[in-house]
Amino acid sequence: MRPQDIIVLLKIISIKDDQWRNIDIANALQISPSEVSEALNRCKIARLIDSKKRTVHLNSFKEFLIYGLKYVFPVEPGPIVKGIPTAHSAHPINEHIVSGGDVYVWQYAKGTKRGQAIEPLYKTIPATIQNDPLLYELLVIVDTIRVGRAREIKIAIEELEKRLRNA
Secondary structure (H helix, E strand, O other), X not given: OOHHHHHHHHHHHHHOOOOOOHHHHHHHHXXXXXXXXXXXXXXXXXXXXXXXXXXXXXXXXXXXXXHOHHHHOOOOOOOXXXXXXXXXXXXXXXXXXXXOOOOEEEEOOOOOEEEEEOOOOOOOHHHHHHHOHHHHHHHHHHHHHHHOOHHHHHHHHHHHHHHHHOO
């Protein structure tokens, strides 16, 4: 698995339609069509997407996100930078948590907040989430699972389950 595999699956979930093309995913995520194709092949082998590479196996993917992601793609908060809020600092998690001043952000020159840097799963994320609120929410939830404490992770799992039920 590679980080872009997770991003591709989350993007497919956020589309809520199986009429997408690889080029659509590539353009939306600012990655090459070949990276999308390779990601889908790896996800098929991992049984996270169906054999036609159109539908995400939501239960398997959820299980991977909850129990495996933080070990496969760990992250530690970095220095204070300007960026886009993530993890417990952004919607939907920040509606349930009083963070006590800790702000986590993806470093991004056009960002509006200052906080500790969290390395995004893939380098293009800060630029690509601008036009996809559901993808942004899913990535915030995923980052909370990667970097959060027990209570934050519990809330993130509940929020993830809500969104996957509606996918």
